[in-house]
Amino acid sequence: MAPFTPARVCFLSGVASLALVVVNQTTAASIDPALERAAVLASFLAVALMLVGVLWTRALPEAAARVALEGVQGVELAEGLPDDLAEELGWGSQMLLTATPAAAVVVLWKNRCLLRRGLLAQVPFEPGAICQRAQEKGAAISLVDLNLYPGRAEFESLLPGVPAVVVQPIDSRGLVVLAGWSPRCFSRSDLTWLEGWSQRLRERMEPACGNQDLMGPGEAKSPEFPPVPPDC
Structure with missing residues (x-):
């Protein structure tokens, strides 16, 4: 199993936050303007976390595993x-x-x-x-x-x-x-x-x-x- 690096934790946090926003919107009894504004703001923050995780991974890629060489x-x-x-x-x-x-x-x-x-x-x-x-x-x-x-x-x-x-x-x-x-x-x-x-x-x-x-x-x-x- 791949280790939970800081970049992966950041990306998964964004995914989880976005999923919670969707669940909250679909299960709410009524949607008022305040809830809509909060959902939009939370969605932006979740997407931002996901982008940070992706860019972090590109800037600091994981080192390739060693090849088993004969000698x-x-x-x-x-x-x-x-x-x-x-x-x-x-x-x-x-x-x-x-x-x-x-x-x-x-x-x-x-x-x-x-x-x-x-x-x-x-x-x-x-x-x-x-x-x-x-x-x-x-x-x-x-x-x-x-x-x-x-x-x-x-x-x-x-x-x-x-x-x-x-x-x-x-x-x-x-x-x-x-x-x-x-x-x-x-x-x-x-x-x-x-x-x-x-x-x-x-x-x-x-x-x-x-x-x-x-x-x-x-x-x-x-x-x-x-x-x-x-x-x-």
Whole structure:
């Protein structure tokens, strides 16, 4: 049974008041002008309560229920990372998992998976066209309900059946991908926080970009070799 939220109580109070006005009018022995004026005023008040309840529900919609996602809780951090970068990845991912509705966090840099944390799938995540478009645009792409998007198959390797995803580019060389527990779960403040963290990651990664540990295998050494897919 749905809980009686303040908005629902307000709406039901309006319905009950309007019903009482109708019952009072139909059962009255005689209807004089004073009773008619009182009935009209009470009807307006009842309708006003109903409208307040409806608008309240639209302004503060109920959160969608969590989807039962398949995966194992864990953390996977790439080896050989500088200490400051590893610390930043650990701190930021922990904040995203505790302060936002994120179920999983994946960080990619130059075709290499640096971090997977949260609910982990059994197969590696391979970014596709949507992730590439986010990097080309240089702006986040928020897929609030993957059931509405034909490209949702791209994120089946992130988490099977994931309901919502945010793809945040790190410059044009990296990505932060968040998987949400429920449709429309990420707020504007969550997206702003994620954008700020991606900028911090870029500042940590750029000084180490010459380090082979942060370069994907075979990357930039020979143009004959195609980019290696992420190893996450």
